[in-house]
Amino acid sequence: TSSTPEERFEQIIAADSRVEPRDWMPEAYRKTLIRQISQHAHSEIIGMQPEGNWITRAPSLKRKAILMAKVQDEAGHGLYLYSAAQTLGMPREQMTQDLIDGKAKYSSIFNYPTPTWADMGAIGWLVDGAAICNQVPLCRASYGPYARAMVRICKEESFHQRQGFEILLSLMQGTDAQRRMAQDAVDRWYWPSLMMFGPPDEQSPNSAQSMAWKIKRFSNDELRQRFVSMLVPQAEALGVTLPDPNLRWNAETGRYDMSEIDWTEFFDVLAGRGPMNAERRRARREAHESGAWVREAAAEYARKQALRSER
Numbered sequence: 237t238s239s240t241p242e243e244r245f246e247q248i249i250a251a252d253s254r255v256e257p258r259d260w261m262p263e264a265y266r267k268t269l270i271r272q273i274s275q276h277a278h279s280e281i282i283g284m285q286p287e288g289n290w291i292t293r294a295p296s297l298k299r300k301a302i303l304m305a306k307v308q309d310e311a312g313h314g315l316y317l318y319s320a321a322q323t324l325g326m327p328r329e330q331m332t333q334d335l336i337d338g339k340a341k342y343s344s345i346f347n348y349p350t351p352t353w354a355d356m357g358a359i360g361w362l363v364d365g366a367a368i369c370n371q372v373p374l375c376r377a378s379y380g381p382y383a384r385a386m387v388r389i390c391k392e393e394s395f396h397q398r399q400g401f402e403i404l405l406s407l408m409q410g411t412d413a414q415r416r417m418a419q420d421a422v423d424r425w426y427w428p429s430l431m432m433f434g435p436p437d438e439q440s441p442n443s444a445q446s447m448a449w450k451i452k453r454f455s456n457d458e459l460r461q462r463f464v465s466m467l468v469p470q471a472e473a474l475g476v477t478l479p480d481p482n483l484r485w486n487a488e489t490g491r492y493d494m495s496e497i498d499w500t501e502f503f504d505v506l507a508g509r510g511p512m513n514a515e516r517r518r519a520r521r522e523a524h525e526s527g528a529w530v531r532e533a534a535a536e537y538a539r540k541q542a543l544r545s546e547r
C-alpha cells in the first residue's frame with residue numbers, strides 16, 4: 237500500500253536517512269531548519285569581524301596568512317549555509333537584510349571584543365573548539381543539504397582549532413607578559429564559549445522537537461559537558477587555568493561539576509545588550525552598502541553575458 241507523504245517523511249527520519257529539498261516535509265520542520273541554518277550562516281559571517289580586527293596587526297607574516305585563510309573560510313562557511321537555507325525556500329537577499337536590520341539572531345559569542353592578539357588564540361581554541369563539538373553531530377542531521385555542508389565545514393574547523401591552540405602554546409612558552417596575555421584571553425572567552433551551546437536543557441524550547449526530527453543529536457548540556465571534558469587536558473598541556481574554581485571531575489556522575497553559568501549575561505547578549513552587538517551590526521551594514529557596486533557590476537556582466545549567448 238502506498239504510504240502518505242507524512243508516513244514517508246516519518247520513515248526517512250526513523251531510518252536515519254536524509255530528507256532532500258524535493259521531499260515532502262512538515263512546515264514546522266522546514267521552519268525550524270530555516271531558523272537554525274540561517275542563524276548558523278549569520279554566525280559565520282559576523283564571526284569574521286572579531287578576527288578581522290587583527291589581520292592588519294598580526295605579529296608575523298605567517299600568522300597574518302593563517303588568520304586571513306581562517307577568516308576567508310568563515311565567509312565560505314556562511315555561503316554554504318545560506319545556500320542550504322535557500323533550498324528550503326528562504327531567499328538569500330531576505331536573510332542578508334534580516335541580519336542588517338537586526339532582526340536575525342547569530343551566535344552570542346561574536347558580541348565580545350578582541351582587545352589583544354591572544355584573543356586570536358582563545359577564539360581558535362575555545363570558539364572553534366566549541367563549534368566542532370556542536371557541528372560534528374550536525375554532519376548527521378536529517379536534512380541532506382545541511383548535513384553535507386557540515387561535513388565540509390568540520391574539515392576546515394579542525395585547522396581553525398589547532399592554529400588557535402598553537403598561538404596560545406607559543407604565548408605560554410614566551411615572556412611573562414605573553415603568558416599573562418594568553419591567560420587573560422582564556423579568562424574572557426571561557427564562559428561565553430560555554431554559552432555557545434545554548435541555554436540549559438530545561439530552558440531549551442527547540443531541543444525536544446529538533447531531537448525528535450534528528451536535527452539536534454545531543455542536548456545542549458550534553459555537548460557542553462563533552463566540550464569541557466575536551467578542554468581540561470588541553471588546558472593542562474597549555475599551562476593555562478580554566479576560570480572556574482568549582483570545575484572538577486565527579487567520579488559518581490561521570491561528568492564535570494562546574495559553577496553555574498551566568499544566564500543573565502547570555503540573555504542580555506541575545507537581547508542585543510552585549511559589548512559589541514551594535515558595532516557588529518554597523519560593520520555588517522557598512523560592508524553590505526560599500527559592496528553594492530560589486531553586486532551591480534556582477535549583475536550587469538551577467539546580463540551582457542546572457543545577451544551575448546542569445547546571439
Ligand code: 3HC
Nearest residue numbers: 272276279342343344364367431432433434440441442443
Ligand atoms: N547565541 C545566540 N542565540 C542562541 C544561542 C547562542 N549561543 N544559543 C541558543 N540561542 C537561541 C536559539 O536560536 C533559540 O532562539 P530561536 O528559537 O529564536 O532560534 C533560543 O536561544 C533557545 O535555544 P534552543 O536551545 O531552544 O535553540 P536550538 O535548539 O536551536 O539550539 C543551538 C541552539 C545549539 C545553537 C543550535 O541552534 C545549533 O546547533 N545551531 C547550529 C550551530 C551554530 O549556530 N553554531 C554557531 C557557533 S559559531 C560558528 O559555528 C562559527 C564557527 O566557525 C566558529
